[in-house]
Amino acid sequence: MPDRPATDLLNIEDQLTAEELQVRDKVADFVDRRVRPNIAKWYEDAVLPTELLPEMAELGLFGMHLQGYGCAGRSATEYGLAMQEMEAGDSGLRTVISVQGSLAMSAIYKNGSEEQKQKWLPKMAAGEVIGCFGLTEPTAGSDPSSMTTTARREGDEWVLNGQKRWIGLAAIADIAIIWAKAPTEDKDGNTTEKVRGFIVPTDTPGFKATVIDAKLSMRASQQCDIDMEEVRLPADAILPENPGLRGPFSCLSEARYGIAWGAMGAARDSIETILEYSAERLQFGKPLAGYQLTQKKLADMALELNKGQLLALHLGRLKDAGELEPHMISVGKLNNCRTAIEICREARAVLGGNGITGDYSPLRHANNLESVRTYEGTDEVHTLILGNKLTGIPAFR
Template sequence: MPAEQPTPTRRRTDLMAIESQLSAEEIGIRDRVAEFVDRRIRPHIARWYEEAVLPTELFGEMAELGLFGMHLTGYGCAGRSATEYGLAMQELEAGDSGIRTVVSVQGSLAMSAIHKHGSEEQKQQWLPGMAAGEMIGCFGLTEPTAGSDPGAMATRARREGDEWVLAGSKRWIGLATIADVAIIWAKVPAAESEAAVEGEHRTSPDDAGEVVRGFIVPTDTPGFRAEVIGQKLSMRASLQCDITLEEVRLPAEAILPKNPGLRGPFGCLSEARYGIAWGAMGAARDALEAALDYAAERQQFGRPLSGYQLTQKKFTDMALELTKGQLLALQLGRAKDAGTLENHMISVGKLNNCRAAIEICREARTIFGGNGITAEHSPLRHANNLESVRTYEGTDEVHTLIIGQRLTGEAAFR
């Protein structure tokens, strides 16, 4: 039976004609980012990964594409829809997870923190330059001993006269060594927090009368120090860093005035998790397509690998999981655009799609045999990167408990 061929614009892995559900504008944004990835990332990513280099020279063009703060409105941001943002993240991560992470850290975390929780003056001061790629941001929440439990953070901020003084440390902070500004989350005495809240004076004490608050910290402030974490086996074409805060003194207006408590950083994490649900499918799709190309050319026992039943079973299983993940990501995007997205839905997308993407990339690697462990081919690089993506912005365990609470009504985090 002759194989049905995809249309000129539809990918062969699009088994359910998902593209037909996209508008012309959505397809246009997707294709512009895909062209950027083909031209600027694919030819070089193997070397960048091997040499552990983050290609900062790409940032200017990424800003021109409107990728920094893409889903935010005003202040020089592109103001695109959630679905358009998701499609862009899928294409970026088809190139490499580390490159997609740049956009996530800059836009979904650092810029979103200012956009969601900052004053009008803070937004005007920082967001236009960040959208233009003229200033790079980072987001300091995770600590050496407080990963999945940010409420246990040890970083503290205290008020001394007209200044805030920050002391503590953060770990696994993307872009910190090249950032111009850091959003640092710290615990503040509830009474001091109360006086800094914009609007209604409501606090959310986490323990011992303290509240988690966000601070805008220029990275040239005395006492701020960032160091690259080396010897990574994953996310090598990116930067993850340790931050040390030694009596960092900030003006009173450095605090983010809105949404005290953990709902502040969690609101930003939700934005990043949403992007991951899309991005992971980009890595998975790239691995599957690379394996399909290889199997069509690789001859074994007198015929191409793609002509064997066991190989076709692998491709079918991978394509089914890819299709389900892409449909899930699209549903998340439509719900987010409609204002009906619920927190547990993001956990469903992040947990499912990271799990599926890793398995797809690992299975795709087997198609290449021994050649699959070389940097010439993408699946194992994607699988290694996805080990980090699976961990950050909430581990499998955290998202399992979020979904479990939605199903049972019982919080089982402690």
């Protein structure tokens, strides 16, 4: 019998192909070598280890699920497995890949012109250009339709004004995909205001990104405020396809799918941590793992992990078959984030006082998951998406 992780109670590995296992193992090796030995210090110091970005690109992680343009062209399931391994290392580092590939690159891939794709995607896949995705605003989080960022047309230029908040990688990005309300002409020649995407080089005058400090979560990553004042862009900076919220929402679906996998990585790493710890930690003359209460906690956590992993795998198979629907992604994001954070919290409790130190991962994972649970749609938003699917009645307002 092949060696399997102790947490794999259902032989889930048997459902994976040799190619999928190869991708998983390659990313797991990277995490073991480059992330685990350093992540506690990076987290404590609130440092995004930018030296890892070229290595991530070399592994083919940037836009790895996109076809052509220098991208790896891997399957959705392979991408999901890679995100599970990256988040087993740290959610913040998995977010780097999500922002670059699922958001910034996907925005160009799904909504850009062929010229824009040829210009930017190969460089982004190679890590030569880093991107960010500016949708959320200080007063427009779960309701992006209320954004106040605007783009007006002046001759051969677009002029952007507004603010964005919680924008990953913005302070190190070379380009920003900025979503703004802009006048848009329909096929009948009528002009209405719609949300449009723009490719904004971050060295454009009037564009400023400021790192958000004093975070209690996602400390080994970077989130920023963006201020734009009379940012002037050429006419061809606009993403021509899919005007309206369909443009950014299709990118959010990509990111949410990756999160459904990634959260299970944080959960699995937490269980593996306490399996090792409880086998060695002696209390009242025997290992902590030998007590019934500890075994109950381990069993409960492993059950939820296996269910979440099977859910993520099912979503991957559906996505590869072209059958994944938006509400299904909400099932994965809502369930697996909620499950993962409870597993990580319970794992921290098994560690006792030692669990609040950086020597052990569960509390760091739990803190990170507070952010993961919030971005790309809060629990409440995904609950309402599913409620709408079940009843046919939208209850967002």
